[in-house]
Amino acid sequence: MFDKILIANRGEIACRIIDTCRLLGVRSVAIHSDIDAASRHVEMADEAVSLGGQTPAESYLRIDAVIDAARRTGAQAIHPGYGFLSENPDFVEAVEKAGLVFIGPSAKAIRAMGLKDAAKTLMHEAGVPVVPGYHGAAQDNLAAEADKIGYPVLIKAVAGGGGKGMRRVDAPSEFADALAAAQSEALKAFGNDVVLIEKYVSKPRHIEVQVFGDGTRAVHLFERDCSLQRRHQKVIEEAPAPGMTADMRDAMGQAAVRAAEAVGYAGAGTVEFIVDASDGLSPDKFWFMEMNTRLQVEHPVSEEITGVDLVAWQLRVAAGEGLPAKQSDLRIKGHAFEARIYAEDVPAGFLPATGTLEHLNFADARIDTGVRQGDEISPFYDPMIAKLTVHGADRAQALAALERALSDTQIAGTVTNIAFLKALAQHEGFGAGDVDTGLIERDLDALTAPAVPCTRCRSVAAVVALGAQAGGQTGFSLWGPLEQRVALQWGDDEIAAQVATLGGGTYRVSLGETGHQVARTSNGWSVDGQKIAAKAVRTDDGVTVFWGNTYSFTVADPLDRASGQLAGDATLAPMPGLVKAVFVEAGQEVTEGDKLAVLEAMKMEHVLRAGRDGVVASVHVSEGAQIAAGDPMIILEEQP
Ligand code: ADP
Numbered sequence: 001m002f003d004k005i006l007i008a009n010r011g012e013i014a015c016r017i018i019d020t021c022r023l024l025g026v027r028s029v030a031i032h033s034d035i036d037a038a039s040r041h042v043e044m045a046d047e048a049v050s051l052g053g054q055t056p057a058e059s060y061l062r063i064d065a066v067i068d069a070a071r072r073t074g075a076q077a078i079h080p081g082y083g084f085l086s087e088n089p090d091f092v093e094a095v096e097k098a099g100l101v102f103i104g105p106s107a108k109a110i111r112a113m114g115l116k117d118a119a120k121t122l123m124h125e126a127g128v129p130v131v132p133g134y135h136g137a138a139q140d141n142l143a144a145e146a147d148k149i150g151y152p153v154l155i156k157a158v159a160g161g162g163g164k165g166m167r168r169v170d171a172p173s174e175f176a177d178a179l180a181a182a183q184s185e186a187l188k189a190f191g192n193d194v195v196l197i198e199k200y201v202s203k204p205r206h207i208e209v210q211v212f213g214d215g216t217r218a219v220h221l222f223e224r225d226c227s228l229q230r231r232h233q234k235v236i237e238e239a240p241a242p243g244m245t246a247d248m249r250d251a252m253g254q255a256a257v258r259a260a261e262a263v264g265y266a267g268a269g270t271v272e273f274i275v276d277a278s279d280g281l282s283p284d285k286f287w288f289m290e291m292n293t294r295l296q297v298e299h300p301v302s303e304e305i306t307g308v309d310l311v312a313w314q315l316r317v318a319a320g321e322g323l324p325a326k327q328s329d330l331r332i333k334g335h336a337f338e339a340r341i342y343a344e345d346v347p348a349g350f351l352p353a354t355g356t357l358e359h360l361n362f363a364d365a366r367i368d369t370g371v372r373q374g375d376e377i378s379p380f381y382d383p384m385i386a387k388l389t390v391h392g393a394d395r396a397q398a399l400a401a402l403e404r405a406l407s408d409t410q411i412a413g414t415v416t417n418i419a420f421l422k423a424l425a426q427h428e429g430f431g432a433g434d435v436d437t438g439l440i441e442r443d444l445d446a447l448t449a450p451a452v453p454c455t456r457c458r459s460v461a462a463v464v465a466l467g468a469q470a471g472g473q474t475g476f477s478l479w480g481p482l483e484q485r486v487a488l489q490w491g492d493d494e495i496a497a498q499v500a501t502l503g504g505g506t507y508r509v510s511l512g513e514t515g516h517q518v519a520r521t522s523n524g525w526s527v528d529g530q531k532i533a534a535k536a537v538r539t540d541d542g543v544t545v546f547w548g549n550t551y552s553f554t555v556a557d558p559l560d561r562a563s564g565q566l567a568g569d570a571t572l573a574p575m576p577g578l579v580k581a582v583f584v585e586a587g588q589e590v591t592e593g594d595k596l597a598v599l600e601a602m603k604m605e606h607v608l609r610a611g612r613d614g615v616v617a618s619v620h621v622s623e624g625a626q627i628a629a630g631d632p633m634i635i636l637e638e639q640p
Helices: 011-024 040-044 063-073 089-097 107-114 116-125 142-149 172-190 246-262 299-306 310-318 395-407 418-425 444-448 455-465 560-569
Strands: 004-007 027-032 047-050 077-079 153-157 166-169 195-199 204-214 218-230 233-239 266-276 286-292 335-342 359-361 366-369 384-392 410-412 482-490 493-503 506-511 514-520 525-527 530-532 535-539 542-547 549-555 570-572 577-582 595-601 604-609 614-619 632-636
Touching (some): 004 063, 011 027, 011 384, 027 040, 063 077, 089 107, 116 246, 142 153, 142 172, 153 172, 166 172, 172 195, 204 246, 233 395, 246 286, 266 310, 299 335, 335 418, 410 535, 418 444, 418 549, 455 493, 455 506, 455 549, 595 632
Parallel strands (some): 004 077, 027 047
Antiparallel strands (some): 153 166, 204 266, 266 286, 482 493, 506 514, 525 530, 535 542, 542 549
16 A cells, blocks of 8 residues: 555545545645645645645646655655546656556546547447447538437537537527537537537436446446436436346446446546436446546445445555455445535526635535635635535435435535525435436426525524524623614515514514514524524624525625615626626617626636616626626616
8 A cells, every 4th residue: 555645636525535545544645726725635634735826727737746746745646536637648647657656547548538439439349338329530411410310419529528518409400500509619618629419318317337447357336326417517416326227237337347348447437328218217228428537526425335435445456456346245235315515506597606604514424525614615616515425224214314414504604505405305206216317407496496584584583683692692781672673685585673682582573564582592592482493693794594494694784785776787797707708898789688798607607698678888897807706797877
């Protein structure tokens, strides 16, 4: 085993790898950007090397600086995590040239699987079923190929990833436009506009197989179902796949092992399949999509059902050991779910959010995280807060545990997607295991409807807004009822509360038509004489109440109204990002819904549209500008 390794990553995955290093007695070296100097992965590692910079390009993607850090600290091997340099064959070669071990597959295996068209050809030759379609080099006959395949079809960038450069086309008349859009997106994102065309599978399920190789032979650690996706991004993953039959599992496992062995795969990898679930699962209805040549974000669900520490296996195989287990040693125990908790504004269209984690209390579950209370979610990296993973004896128990753990997760200081994840956990079709990649989109409105705080919750918020804390002291006079007004805001709702201090930690809150008596208890709150399981915290700009759901109120500041008015006429940047396009100029007339500009933030493009009819008064941004949240972008002339 190695004495010391360097982890060329940050966030939760760096922390995850360090956990296993500690178990194995391997010393760990972290690297970090300036932004991450005090982050959790740096604190956890035995040593840390600063690479400086803010963006990934200035820090985590600098091949020479990463290798130099390993050399200077005497690390013998480099673990790349996922993302960043993990699937860059040039990095693998540079690591090996420096006399270090890359903890992962060979550069050759990564290259073989790097482009979707070449990978599909290779897999077809290895006897792995691939999606029917066209993946040839010639690009001048694509419309005819699409006709041959039969609509609907999917256009995919061969260099694609993260759902970019991908378009579904339902009819021949839409083909040319969709092709142009996919090609231009692919060229911008990957510098390569070659595409392939696939049959669009109906009622598609995304089922992937975890494989593990030693460079010659491979085993599989069963499947994960990642069908709950939004815009081709995974939201909740589970293992095993609901409804999986023994026949199909065998067939998929064997196909995945053939795929891995065909490229001499070493380490942990994932073979992704698309499954046609229109008539249930059947062993002749799955097809290879691509292989991810790294440890996957959702690997914890496989670890939970097999009891295997995949990172420990990665280190052992990289250190020269053979495969740690035979296929017949591996068994599925129970069921596991993973939910990805993000800082994002779901009702606003899943906009990535930033903020300080003023209050952070995770549930009793497996938590993979790179942040602590008080840390910042910055605009520079992925806004993931944590992965929450639960395990149960069967799917129903695991799902109940997921719902409970999401309810018990308390995060204040930034908006999160927890309510959305919880709505998914309560979704009837998901509960029945009837999943497909269109589930979220079909039921999006119901899944993103915000939970409305009841009047008891509002009353507690009003009391806390005035400075009272459960179990704590209040600044209020204990003599005679002191009346105070408090103006709260929840979404667009303005809540006017009148709070009378009755003494002894008791308050009478009136909210217009209704009212409640709220009392502090030694460890919580009671409302109208009934103890409630709520917790409330003051944040920078308001109050957050955790009571099954998370309800965030801002304490209205009369001064804010003026800026609210401005916001009606101004399009402000909803988040920090890069201006990709500006479509209007001063003097131009616009109608409500017209596209004004495109902002790129956290790997996604956000179209900003006119909120009303009007005339553009001024344009404050230009293409290529980096802007901060709240910056005015486009201002309309005042309404007459
Ligand atoms: P990327 O590398 O950009 O993530 P993938 O090839 O992995 O692209 O596909 C991403 C997602 O798109 C899949 O998980 C699945 O939901 C959907 N998808 C891909 N291929 C097909 C297909 N042929 N038919 C239907 N859906 C598909």
